[in-house]
Amino acid sequence: MVGSTKTHAAMVGPTSSIVQDGSRAGFIVIIKNEGSEDLVFSSEDVAARLLQGAPEKGSPLKVYGYEERLLEETKRVNAARGSEGANS
Secondary structure, three states: OEEEOOOEEEEEEEOOOOOOOOOOOOEEEEEEEOOOOOOOOOHHHOOEEOOOOOOOOOOEEOOOOHHHHHHHHHHHHHHHHHHHHHOO
Protein backbone atom coordinates (compact mmCIF):
# COMPACT_ATOMS: atom_id res chain seq x y z
CA MET A 1 0.00 0.00 0.00
CA VAL A 2 1.36 3.40 -0.96
CA GLY A 3 0.12 6.89 -0.15
CA SER A 4 1.58 10.11 -1.44
CA THR A 5 1.25 13.88 -1.47
CA LYS A 6 3.60 16.45 -2.96
CA THR A 7 5.71 16.56 0.20
CA HIS A 8 5.17 13.16 1.86
CA ALA A 9 5.11 9.53 0.79
CA ALA A 10 4.17 6.49 2.88
CA MET A 11 4.49 2.79 2.13
CA VAL A 12 3.31 -0.19 4.18
CA GLY A 13 4.40 -3.74 3.44
CA PRO A 14 4.32 -7.12 5.21
CA THR A 15 7.48 -8.64 6.65
CA SER A 16 6.30 -12.09 5.51
CA SER A 17 3.89 -13.36 2.87
CA ILE A 18 2.57 -16.07 5.21
CA VAL A 19 1.23 -15.65 8.75
CA GLN A 20 0.55 -18.83 10.67
CA ASP A 21 -2.70 -19.14 12.58
CA GLY A 22 -2.35 -17.66 16.05
CA SER A 23 0.82 -15.72 15.25
CA ARG A 24 1.35 -12.02 14.64
CA ALA A 25 1.72 -10.37 11.29
CA GLY A 26 4.57 -7.91 10.92
CA PHE A 27 4.59 -4.81 8.76
CA ILE A 28 7.14 -2.20 7.86
CA VAL A 29 6.04 1.41 7.55
CA ILE A 30 8.26 3.70 5.50
CA ILE A 31 7.64 7.44 5.45
CA LYS A 32 9.51 9.94 3.30
CA ASN A 33 9.18 13.57 4.35
CA GLU A 34 10.23 16.06 1.72
CA GLY A 35 8.41 18.92 3.41
CA SER A 36 10.04 21.85 5.14
CA GLU A 37 8.60 20.91 8.58
CA ASP A 38 9.12 17.90 10.83
CA LEU A 39 6.61 15.07 10.49
CA VAL A 40 5.48 13.36 13.70
CA PHE A 41 4.41 9.72 13.31
CA SER A 42 3.77 6.98 15.87
CA SER A 43 2.14 3.56 16.04
CA GLU A 44 -0.90 5.34 17.48
CA ASP A 45 -1.43 6.75 13.96
CA VAL A 46 -1.90 3.23 12.55
CA ALA A 47 -5.11 1.16 12.57
CA ALA A 48 -5.56 -2.43 11.39
CA ARG A 49 -8.58 -4.70 10.91
CA LEU A 50 -8.92 -8.44 10.34
CA LEU A 51 -10.04 -9.10 6.76
CA GLN A 52 -10.51 -12.87 6.97
CA GLY A 53 -12.07 -15.26 9.43
CA ALA A 54 -15.53 -15.44 10.88
CA PRO A 55 -16.89 -14.27 13.27
CA GLU A 56 -13.90 -11.96 13.87
CA LYS A 57 -13.89 -10.51 10.34
CA GLY A 58 -13.68 -6.72 10.51
CA SER A 59 -12.46 -6.74 14.11
CA PRO A 60 -9.82 -4.16 15.03
CA LEU A 61 -6.33 -5.56 15.68
CA LYS A 62 -3.78 -4.42 18.25
CA VAL A 63 -0.98 -2.35 16.72
CA TYR A 64 2.28 -2.66 18.63
CA GLY A 65 4.92 0.04 18.55
CA TYR A 66 8.62 -0.83 18.40
CA GLU A 67 9.24 0.01 22.05
CA GLU A 68 6.26 -2.07 23.20
CA ARG A 69 7.44 -5.12 21.22
CA LEU A 70 11.03 -4.64 22.43
CA LEU A 71 9.86 -4.61 26.07
CA GLU A 72 7.67 -7.67 25.48
CA GLU A 73 10.53 -9.59 23.86
CA THR A 74 12.97 -8.59 26.62
CA LYS A 75 10.54 -9.91 29.24
CA ARG A 76 10.10 -13.16 27.27
CA VAL A 77 13.87 -13.70 27.00
CA ASN A 78 14.44 -12.90 30.67
CA ALA A 79 11.67 -15.32 31.71
CA ALA A 80 13.21 -18.05 29.52
CA ARG A 81 16.62 -17.43 31.07
CA GLY A 82 15.08 -17.62 34.54
CA SER A 83 13.44 -20.94 33.79
CA GLU A 84 16.72 -22.30 32.40
CA GLY A 85 18.47 -21.38 35.65
CA ALA A 86 15.77 -23.12 37.68
CA ASN A 87 16.31 -26.32 35.69
CA SER A 88 20.08 -26.38 36.26
